[in-house]
Amino acid sequence: xxxxxxxxxxxDGLRNLDEDLVWLVSRLPxxxxxSILSKLHLKDAVVTSKLSRRWRYxxxxxxxxxFEDREKxxxxxxxxxxxxxxxxxxxxxxxxxxxxxKIDEFNVSFGFDKSATDAINxxxxxxISKDVRTLELNFKRFSQxxxxxxxxxxxxxxxxxxxxxLNHVDVDDEGLKKILRNCPILxxxxxxxSRKLVKPEIHEKxxxxxxxxMTSCNGLKSIEICDSNIVxxxxxxxxxxxxxxxxxxxxxxxxxxxxxxxxxxxILCQICCGVPYLQVLELDxxxxxxxxxxxxxxxxxxxxxxxxxxxxxxDDALFVLSFLVEACPNLRRLxxxxxxxxxxxxxxxxxRRMADKPHQCLEVVEIVEYRDSARDLxxxxxFVQNCVALKKLVIKPFGGPxxxxxxxxxxxxxxxxxxQQLEPITPVGVELIGISQDMEVFWILEYEVKEKPMLNSLMxxxxxxxxxxxxNIDGIRTIGSVLGxxxxxxxxxxxxxxxxxxxxxxxxxxxxxxxxxxxxxKLFQLVGKAN
Amino acid sequence: xxxxxxxxxxxxxxLFNIEEHLAVQSVTIRNMxxxxxxxxVIPLPRVDSETLALVIEYLNRQQAPxxxxxxxxxxxxxxxxxxxxxxxxxxxxxxxxxxLMDAACMxxxxxxxxxxxxxxxxxxxxxxxxxxxEEKAIRDEFQWAx
Numbered sequence: 001x002x003x004x005x006x007x008x009x010x011x012d013g014l015r016n017l018d019e020d021l022v023w024l025v026s027r028l029p030x031x032x033x034x035s036i037l038s039k040l041h042l043k044d045a046v047v048t049s050k051l052s053r054r055w056r057y058x059x060x061x062x063x064x065x066x067f068e069d070r071e072k073x074x075x076x077x078x079x080x081x082x083x084x085x086x087x088x089x090x091x092x093x094x095x096x097x098x099x100x101x102k103i104d105e106f107n108v109s110f111g112f113d114k115s116a117t118d119a120i121n122x123x124x125x126x127x128i129s130k131d132v133r134t135l136e137l138n139f140k141r142f143s144q145x146x147x148x149x150x151x152x153x154x155x156x157x158x159x160x161x162x163x164x165x166l167n168h169v170d171v172d173d174e175g176l177k178k179i180l181r182n183c184p185i186l187x188x189x190x191x192x193x194s195r196k197l198v199k200p201e202i203h204e205k206x207x208x209x210x211x212x213x214m215t216s217c218n219g220l221k222s223i224e225i226c227d228s229n230i231v232x233x234x235x236x237x238x239x240x241x242x243x244x245x246x247x248x249x250x251x252x253x254x255x256x257x258x259x260x261x262x263x264x265x266x267i268l269c270q271i272c273c274g275v276p277y278l279q280v281l282e283l284d285x286x287x288x289x290x291x292x293x294x295x296x297x298x299x300x301x302x303x304x305x306x307x308x309x310x311x312x313x314x315d316d317a318l319f320v321l322s323f324l325v326e327a328c329p330n331l332r333r334l335x336x337x338x339x340x341x342x343x344x345x346x347x348x349x350x351x352r353r354m355a356d357k358p359h360q361c362l363e364v365v366e367i368v369e370y371r372d373s374a375r376d377l378x379x380x381x382x383f384v385q386n387c388v389a390l391k392k393l394v395i396k397p398f399g400g401p402x403x404x405x406x407x408x409x410x411x412x413x414x415x416x417x418x419x420q421q422l423e424p425i426t427p428v429g430v431e432l433i434g435i436s437q438d439m440e441v442f443w444i445l446e447y448e449v450k451e452k453p454m455l456n457s458l459m460x461x462x463x464x465x466x467x468x469x470x471x472n473i474d475g476i477r478t479i480g481s482v483l484g485x486x487x488x489x490x491x492x493x494x495x496x497x498x499x500x501x502x503x504x505x506x507x508x509x510x511x512x513x514x515x516x517x518x519x520x521x522k523l524f525q526l527v528g529k530a531n
Numbered sequence: 532x533x534x535x536x537x538x539x540x541x542x543x544x545x546l547f548n549i550e551e552h553l554a555v556q557s558v559t560i561r562n563m564x565x566x567x568x569x570x571x572v573i574p575l576p577r578v579d580s581e582t583l584a585l586v587i588e589y590l591n592r593q594q595a596p597x598x599x600x601x602x603x604x605x606x607x608x609x610x611x612x613x614x615x616x617x618x619x620x621x622x623x624x625x626x627x628x629x630x631l632m633d634a635a636c637m638x639x640x641x642x643x644x645x646x647x648x649x650x651x652x653x654x655x656x657x658x659x660x661x662x663x664x665e666e667k668a669i670r671d672e673f674q675w676a677x
Contacts, residue, residue: 003645006654009642010642010655025656028620035632035633036643040643044646050670050673051659054660
């Protein structure tokens with residue numbers, strides 16, 4: 001909501017109050033105000049310190065300290081140094097004044113490199129001394145000079161830490177082990193863009209760790225996870241060797257970027273042996289290289305949901321996809337995300353078509369960035385024809401939220417074209433759903449045959465449905481005749497529209513020119529048709 | 532089995548009935564029930580009757596656990612005026628209903644985010660009780676603000 005509107009709303013709320021209620025805030029207990037402050041951005045919260053004597057020290061009681069760089073000042077490199085100093089003194093001031101014995105969340109987000117190590121170490125020490133539960137160090141920056149801050153894992157136990165997010169912070173293999181050992185209740189660990197992580201191994205049981213994310217750690221060679229209780233694992237980045245063993249609780253895996261068919265096959269083998277209960281798998285099918293031929297993908301019996309990212313013009317990926325789907329006999333949901341931003345390398349190679357492979361369980365197929373191209377239609381057709389149990393076909397037509405004006409037209413055209421294309425091929429019993437980028441459903445098509453013995457009359461109709469008491473030959477005849485009538489009606493409506501249009505043209509030209517130019521025979525034909 | 536009801540009394544001496552198993556979502560009430568069975572009326576000296584009625588409506592909700600988050604959010608959204616929200620937050624604090632307290636405070640924070648000092652002052656009606664000297668001191672002190 002816009003700021004001005006919000007301010008008006010706030011003032012309106014106060015206007016109707018009795019005089020004694022107006023100064024409501026002054027008699028509220030500190031806890032309420034502190035709780036509100038904790039939920040504000042720190043920058044806005046600092047503003048309130050200047051409100052009055054009472055508000056001056058409320059900020060020292062918050063349980064969330066999120067130092068955000070919302071203006072992204074770290075990006076402007078020429079000013080980085082002075083801004084970095086300012087940011088540092090901001091953080092130092094606030095933590096110096098902070099009084100509450102415990103904090104829930106501590107978050108520093110600024111493009112620091114290793115030159116700020118001393119200050120950062122102190123902040124981490126502060127956060128741990130306050131029994132922090134969520135710690136985030138986000139030093140994302142564009143220039144990579146200077147090197148990342150190296151996360152020196154404290155020797156003492158970090159008893160209350162539940163969630164640790166390290167972005168552009170270097171952690172090495174030994175450091176990861178120490179983190180897991182020293183944080184007994186750590187559940188979420190996310191390490192993004194660490195360049196020191198090479199061959200991390202997670203072996204021991206008994207860690208609380210549930211969600212592990214190692215994104216864009218470009219130094220990674222391999223990851224080994226055995227006997228752990230993790231529930232979700234994600235590693236987006238260059239191809240790496242994986243070893244999974246005895247991961248009974250692992251349900252979701254997300255892997256991406258540049259796998260060849262061979263490495264993909266290796267991953268699937270690892271999953272097959274080491275992750276018996278995997279339910280959700282997300283994979284990129286980009287740049288798949290490798291020998292063509294039958295793909296003996298190992299079977300993933302438990303997998304229920306598959307999310308694949310493919311390039312728009314890469315038929316090869318879709319070819320592989322058909323084998324991948326075949327390898328998951330219990331798959332219920334498939335999402336195909338299409339990306340546009342790059343061309344596949346072997347675009348000119350002869351496209352391999354998807355081979356028909358019937359699937360018994362697949363219920364929901366979602367295609368994101370659907371364009372009305374023949375290729376996309378074919379893709380949709382493939383699933384309609386091969387999935388016996390298909391219930392829903394969800395289409396998110398192409399077009400991001402930030403489209404230019406002339407593109408908006410194109411977007412709405414794309415929406416309707418998609419519908420026109422898909423409506424005829426959608427069989428009875430399959431719901432066709434169109435969803436926009438912001439998840440709003442803009443059309444649903446659903447055909448279903450229902451019997452309703454409780455119906456009062458033999459048949460009941462509505463704008464877009466017919467209900468029958470019993471489905472027998474009479475009933476079908478009724479539907480047939482109603483459908484026939486409505487189609488005939490459509491036909492005549494079109495005829496009449498055409499003729500009215502023709503007459504309008506004739507009248508207009510007569511009005512303009514004062515003459516009548518139509519051939520006698522044609523005029524008689526038109527009049528005859530109209531009568 | 533008949534359900535046991537409790538009686539809550541607002542600041543202006545109005546009485547409200549609520550079933551015990553719903554009322555114990557409030558940690559305060561749960562502790563009272565544990566201690567003495569809470570047979571008598573539970574007084575809430577800081578909560579007015581309008582706010583208490585809202586709290587009771589909230590406690591009486593019949594939501595599936597997975598929809599609860601959305602419900603709480605909608606519940607406070609529909610009562611988007613700051614005084615109501617603040618009263619609600621205070622009541623939730625006294626009764627120790629964490630979810631409601633968080634949601635109400637979150638809504639207030641959403642309303643006043645990005646406001647300048649003067650705008651916050653207007654929105655919340657907070658008087659400046661500082662002398663000019665103190666004003667200057669505070670301005671100097673906040674030089675570091677990023």
